[in-house]
Amino acid sequence: MRGKVVYVLEDDADISDLIAYILCEAGYNVEQCGTVRKFNEVVTRSLPDIFILDVLLPDGNGLEICKQLRTDPVTRNIPVLMMSANKTRRDIESFGCAVDFISKPFNIDHFRQRVDQYV
Amino acid sequence: MDTDSLHELFTFKSIFEGLEDAVICHDLDQNISNWNPAAERLFGYTKKEMMGKTIFSLMSPEYHTEQEQMIKDLLQGGAVNHFYTVRRARTGKQIPVFLTLSPIRDKNENIIGVSQIVRNVTKEKETEQQQAVWSAIIEGSEDAVISKTLDGIIITWNKGAENIFGYTEKEAIGKHISLLIAPDRLAEEDRIIASIKRGEKVDHYQTVRIRKDGAELQVSLTVSPIRDGDGEIIGASKIARDITAYIQAEQALEKKAKQLLILNSIGKNISEKLDVNAILQKVTDATTNLTGAAFGAFFYNKVNSEGESYMLYTLSGVPREAFAEFPMPRxxxxxxxxxxxxxxVRADDITKDPRYGKNDPHFGMPKGHLPVVSYLAVPVLSSSGTVIGGLFFGHPQPGVFLEEHEDMVVNVASQAAIALDNSKLFEEVSELSRKKDEFIALAAHELKTPLTSMSGFLQILQKNDLEGINKMFVEKSVRQLEKLTVLVNDLFDISKVQAGKLQFNFELFDLSLLIEEICETFKHSVPGREFITVLEPRLIVKGDKMRMEQVITNLVANAVKYAPGSxxxxITAAGKQNEIIVCVKDYGPGISRENQAYIFTQFYRVTNDEHHVSGLGLGLYITREIIKRHGGRIWVESEPGNGASFIFAVPQA
Structure with a gap:
């Protein structure tokens, strides 16, 4: 069985690698994007089973992307997990993104369980 | 002598002796031949003493000729009736009298003597004198004294009335009193007359009357009924006092008191305010009010003192639109x-000022400008001496602004300058504080990024089957990173608290259960300490569960940290009168009274020489903020040496 696909949008290479490591260990296929531009390219090519998005990005805002994904009929049913060091779940919700949220730094087991529950 | 004559004689004698008036008879040589008891009472001499004495002994020498003349007139067939003169009593007292002299004739109708009836008119004389005194007083009075009939016709009019109302006695007498009354006040007169008819005096009635020249006078009236001899009310006497000056003085006093009140309140008012616009408006309103200006404006220099950069800021007495069309004053x-x-600059008429009308393009006030004649302009200087603005006042009438107004505005302007300086300082401080919060938020974010990867990688390492010293070191690193995360989170929270952006998500939950869970975690993570909980079941609060967890964790962690020997x-929690009281008590060194006072303030840390404990001094500050936002309170109870109790109370849902 082919592993589930996770797209990670995270500009910090170490954090991105950390997430990739945790999820690969758990049997996922991880596509890492460091910029919004790259993310958009990847998304137009194919779709994952879950998106994991950071908020502050060098060329955009994860919350905006989340909103787009939730409104686009093609992606609206794909689960999104937002991550942030500064924002809280409430900030995310008040922005209009009713999706799951995990704050940085996180417990890696906890992180993996969050992803597992969606796929 | 027949019986009839005898009878008549006795009758006369009886009358003679019973008369109230003194009756004296004397012969033509002025020798007294008869003297009745009334004469004895009047002059003090007995009949016996006076018989044979001349009538001249009853008067001062200057009246002798008069007496002789009277007798002469009488002998020539004249009559002396009610002749007023003065007689002298035994005591020397001069007695005003009326004399009526009648001749005494013999059988042949020859005059052989004179009878004098002497009526003492001392009382009448006194009354007359009194009247003279009264008229003198009335005539000399500065008040108007007027009498009138019940129909309102003026009967008397003194000098004071002439002075106050401007009409002469001749002009006023016979006229109706409405001469002095404004048409709209005529009803007043009816009310006054009605009182007089009832016999009631009207006292100190303050009203307005009209002078001959049409000027209004503030007067105080006292009106009393005039009665005739039978007590019948036949008219009214009226005393009118001109109280215009008094009223003016009173009004001036009242104005002064009002001005003082404004002056006092403005200082307090503006020093409490930090918002520039609020200060400007307050100052403009107050000074416009104080000066009696028709309009006032405060031009506040927001930019610099280059000369042209003034801004219209606040107006008083006119709507903003009145100035909207005009450029800033140049x-x-x-x-x-x-x-x-x-x-x-203070001018009774600015249009006559040499400086007026000199500049292009308007050469005076621009078209459509509010009409300014009286002009007052006061610069507002900051404490450093730079011009920060100007207060301007205008009035369409000339000569409105006096020196006292100038003084008041200068006074207020200096207070305004201080308030504006403070406001500027406050703005600067607020801006700095905002930048600081922004920086902290940014720093916290930047710190968390490496924390996230470090903590993640260490957790991965931990999962490898490490042994011995490696395992221990990794575990220590993980724990230190957790502490570091808490510190960074605190920093982040504080920036939010300060910016008023700490968000809360209120829900109903069981605080008792939450405390239980937190204490379980502590039991696992801090072995070797006993966490004893006494919790009343089901303590429901409406609160932010995450923030409340932060509070309790912080208090318990503090107890662990600052009371290492405890x-x-x-940990106890119980409901008490609509509140839930939670207490975390340690058995450590306790907190001195001095430290207790500051422990909840930002960046404050208990100094303890024995052991240094790490931290930023933010935990309790944030804790208190969270409790406050829950409508609760937090405090500490401690006796140095006997541990410390941190207690908070929040409303029970």
Whole structure:
């Protein structure tokens, strides 16, 4: 069985690698994007089973992307997990993104369980 | 002598002796031949003493000729009736009298003597004198004394009335009193007359009357009924006092008191305010009010003192639209003294000022400008001496602004300058504080990024089957990173608290259960300490569960941290009168009274020489903020040496 696909949008290479490591260990296929531009390219090519998005990005805002994904009929049913060091779940919700949220730094087991529950 | 004659004689004698008036008879040589008891009472001499004495002994020498003349007149067939003169009593007292002299004739109708009836008119004389005194008083009175009939016709009119009302006695007498009354006050007179008819005096009635020249007078009236001899009311006497000056003085006093009140309140008012616009408006309103200006404006220099950069800020007495069409006042000849800070400009008529009308393009007030004749302009200088603005007042009438107004505005302007300086300082501080919060938020974010990867990688390492010293080191690193995360989170929270952006998500939950869970975690993570909980079940609060968890965790962690020697920590929670009281008690060194006062303030840390404990001094500050936002309170109870109890109370849902 082919592993589930996770797209990670995270500009910090170490954090991105950390997430990739945790999820690969758990049997996922991880596509890492460091910029919004790259993310958009990847998304137009194919779709994952879950998106994991950071908020502050060098060329955009994860919350905006989340909103787009939730409104686009093609992606609206794909689960999104937002991550942030500064924002809280409430900030995310008040922005209009009713999706799951995990704050940085996180417990890696906890992180993996969050992803597992969606796929 | 027949019986009839005898009878008549006795009758006369009886009358003679019973008369109230003194009756004296004397012969033509003036020798007294008869003297009745009334004469004895009047003069003090007995009949016996006076018989044979001359009538001249009853008068001062200056009246002798008069007496002789009277007798002469009488002998020539004349009559003396009610002749007024003065007689002298035994005591020497001069007695005013009326004399009526009648001749005494013999059988042949020859005059052989004179009878004098002497009527003592002392009382009448006194009354007359009194009247003279009264008229003199009335005539000399500065008040108007007027009498009138019940129909309102003026009967008497004194000098005071002439002075106050401007009509002469001749002009006033016979006229109706409405001469002095404004048409709209005629009803007053009816009410006054009605009182008089009832016999009631009207006292100190303050009203307005009209002078001959049409000027209004403030008067105080006292009106009393005039009665005739039978007590019948036949008219009214009226005393009118001109109280215009008094009223003016009273009004001036009242105005002064009002001004003082404004002056006092403005200082307090503006010093409490930090918002520039609020200060400007307050100052403009108050000074416009104080000066009696028709309109006032405060031009506040927001930019610099280059001369042209003034901004219309606040207006009083006119709507903003009244000035909306005009450009900002420029550095013209009239405005120069104000905008350069040279001094106050006060003009009774600014259009006559040499500086007026000198500048292009308007040469005076621009078209459509509010009509300014009286003009007052006061520069507002900051403590450093720079011009920060100007207060301007106008009035369409000339000569409205007096020196006292100038003084008051200068006084208020200096207070305003202080308030504006403070406001500027406050703005600067607020801006700095905002930048600081922004920086902290940014720093916290930047710190968390490496924390996230470090903590993640260490967790991965931990999962490898490490042994011995490696395992221990990794575990220590993980724990230190957790502490570091808490510190960074605190920093982040504080920036939010300060910016008023700490968000709360209120829900109903069981605080008792939450405390239980937190204490379980502590039991696992801090072995070797006893966490003793006494919790009343089901303590429902409406609160932010995450923030409340932060509070309790912080209090318990503090107890662990600051009371390292305390073997146990007691955590209790109970409902009490609509509140839930939670207490975390340690058995450590306790907190001195001095430290207790500051412990909840930002960046404050208990100094303890024995052991240094790490931290930023933010935990309790944030804790208190969270409790406050829950409508609760937090405090500490401690006796140095006997541990400390941190207690908070939040409303029970």
């Amino acid at each position: 550095n013209t000849a009239v405005f120069h003294a104000t905008f350069s800070g040279e001094g106050v 073997p146990k920590i007691d």
